[in-house]
Amino acid sequence: MGSVPRRLKTGIIGCGNIAPAHAQALAVLPQSEFWACADVDSAKAASLASEYSVRHCCATLDELLASGIEALMVCTPHKSHEAIVTRAAEAGVHVLCEKPISVELAEADRMIAAADAAGITFGVVFMRRFWPAAQRIHQAIVSGAIGLPTFGMCQALLWRPESYFAQAEWRGTWAGEGGGVLMNQAVHVIDMLQWFMGSVAEVYGKYDTLVHGNYIDVEDTVAATLTFASGALGLVQAITTIDPQLGYRVSVHGSNGASLSVWENPEGTQGFNDIWTLDPTGEQRARWEQEERDQPGFPAFHILQIEDFLQSIIEGREPAVTGAEARKSLAIIEAIYESSRTGQPIRFAESPS
């Protein structure tokens, strides 16, 4: 007889755009009993609660934490992440927070410290790491199949219309979003690039607002160079003015000449390996592409990461993406902003890991 899986009472705070990706996971995963949700906008909380038959529909974080939840998904705007995560940690509730971890390293450090002090599990959503195509590149690097990685590049080649920024007050502002294409979109592929390439030692970058300036004050165009602690070099290209968009891409080259790449195009679909020179005939790569290109993209990989997170609590191990791991992409982004403002390269005193 199989053992009965442990179910954790789960909840969501912030019932906006991304909440359904979490709700679908919490409703179907055997590790979850979808217990409570909350939003400062009571209509949004009520709508999610009724769609997913959630037991407790709450107006405040305090009410949510008092409902008996054991694990909380934080789906609120960037600037609210710190206060919610630290309060949940103090209440002994495990937390999976949407990306970016926060918009300042000082905030991230307080969040990580609060989680450590409370002994709770703290993870951050970077669901693209769960694509088979991304796992394959990571594994190829770890196994030494490309020698030493010598060059890595990440690209967010996206389109965001004026209507996107008009959806909510917090979007497109330094005060609400903490940045533009780097902080909100490119953070996904910056996380993946540093996961592939290792710690970053130096950053030099420029950002500007070249097209969307009439309705946002954050950047829409970024170019940056990276020097990794290993000595490898890298590039970050992040743009939200490309119409039609060309998706997200992360590519690496190794000291034995190999090139590997993962491409998500269009945005929201599953990434596939568009370059894989370790397979000279190209047959294996073509087979993977056929298998994965038409598979569900968004939100299937939220389900995988949320399952890993809940399972990590049950097993008492670290989740796939910890708060400390998510801090690394924020450190790179903060350094690109600082470099652009000062005109200087930013060297990390010690690696941002």
Ligand SMILES: NC(=O)c1ccc[n+]([C@@H]2O[C@H](COP(=O)([O-])OP(=O)(O)OC[C@H]3O[C@@H](n4cnc5c(N)ncnc54)[C@H](O)[C@@H]3O)[C@@H](O)[C@H]2O)c1
């Ligand atoms: N992983 C992904 O692919 C992905 C995609 C979209 C958004 N996100 C992230 O998810 C988060 C939310 O983004 P969104 O697009 O869903 O935003 P949104 O504006 O659509 O929804 C945010 C919701 O949070 C509520 N809210 C705001 N402050 C609150 C508070 N203090 N307490 C309770 N509720 C509060 C708002 O009323 C709103 O309903 C952001 O961190 C964003 O970067 C991740």
